[in-house]
Amino acid sequence: MTRTEALRAAVARLLEAGLEDRAADDTRLMLEHSSDLSRAGLISNMDRPQPADEAQHFEALIDRRARREPLSHILGKVGFWTLELEVGPEVLTPRADTETVVEAALAAVQDRQAPLRILDIGTGSGAIALALLSELPNAIAVATDLSQKALDIASVNAVRNGLGEQCILVRTRWADGVDPGYDLVMSNPPYIASAVIDTLDPEVRDFEPRLALDGGADGLAPYPHLIAEAQRLLKPGGTAVFEIGYDQGAAVLSLAQAAGARVQLRQDLAGRDRAVVCRFMP
Template sequence: MPTLGEALREGGRRLGLAGIDTATFDARLLLAEVTGLAAPMVSLRGDTVMEPEAAARFEALLARREGREPMSHILGRRGFWTLDLAVTAATLDPRPDTETLVEAVLAALPDRKAPLRLLDFGTGSGCILLALLSELPAATGLGIDASPAALAVAVANAKACGLAERAQFRLGDWGQGIGGRFDVIVSNPPYIPEAEIDGLAPEVARFEPRSALSGGADGLECYRRLIPDIARLLSPGGVAALEVGQGQAGAVTALLTDAGPGREMVRCDLGGIERCVVAFAPDS
């Protein structure tokens, strides 16, 4: 049986040959998964000989990663905001860029302790809605998704995060059948032009649900359907925030302006890319 150090070096080598930039990091996480060690301890215990069962599991997980399956699918989880969320092939992998939307909403709210009503279109794993609820102790939220499998993941995540009593999830087609008003409306809709999807990294193009990626011919199809519902459902004085793809902020801002929910602003992610368009409804 190999030692942990030998397994780490071989795993990093193989993942590097597979074209993975984070080869050694990923190999270390896989070893932590099969041994039960914290990831930093894998390197510190490099002379430890692996148990046969752990070595076999590591080989199986390593082969999946060599095939470019996302780490979140292999491990079944992904950290987002302050939460540890379950992730499956039925959901979009939560990304750090999407935390820009959470930050933008929180920065726009004058009172985080208010009993706000939240609405999340295309909730997927529930990551945006649950992150916001974790910061807004009196808020309640509704997540909408067209995928029953994704909703099952979101429900499980809400329960695991202790937020199930304040989060509801419903099968739906954007705003169809939804009434009332909401203080906060958020969405990370599909925004990649259909023709570009197959050219994305294999982890995305081959493993993430295409329905959560494709924004039609120009990437804006879902915004055109969604924004009229936002204008109808947003409360006076409410905040709406939409994640956008690179280069799309201007077009999405124009769609919001035409729909008339109020003034808009754009927030950039840590890479300086315009990642979130925020709309503020007038108070009356």
């Protein structure tokens, strides 16, 4: 079978598995991953027969995707901001929406060369802390998580992206035991209502860690504590940025205002509320 024929058959399989929007793109990426060729090399070799070992590898990847395993787990990596991050079942795959949180934090930074101190609570793959460090060369970040497996992946990602010296990983509940003195306090906490998780796509429901998803009965459980911790941990003039679900803007805004914060909502590329930016009065 040529690669073109193998590609067509694989797209048909993924369409049958319910992947209407993703079948063509995902199949192409898995074909690239299973071959030794660059993207350009692959394009010019599509009408050659697929070597047996490549065909077997490709077939195995397609089987996994047809069982609705996320593409990021199959490839073992994902692009976030300007970085490539290792991901797997131990961590939430960072989403493009979370780049809104990174942008909101950078918008609050007046001098990108300053020796800023960043706290990222619930760092997962390290996405937010590492994206910020990649833009703030003299900053350091403390990144926490309750999951040691997540911290192990964040550590690999920090080192692979040349940011290992700037990133301190701490296993703790939220920010327990962390001392005050941060310019930026960041968090993308779990914010899905518990009962909604079982209605999500299989890629999320069956393959992403519950600890990264479950925000309690209304999805808002982490925010009161995170807001109080931001108030405790920020330096005067510092900024906290929290990711929120698209329909949680009003609720988190009023929680933060009730704690005395000046609050702004920021929208993602689809125009939905995605980040809450808080500053506390001295």
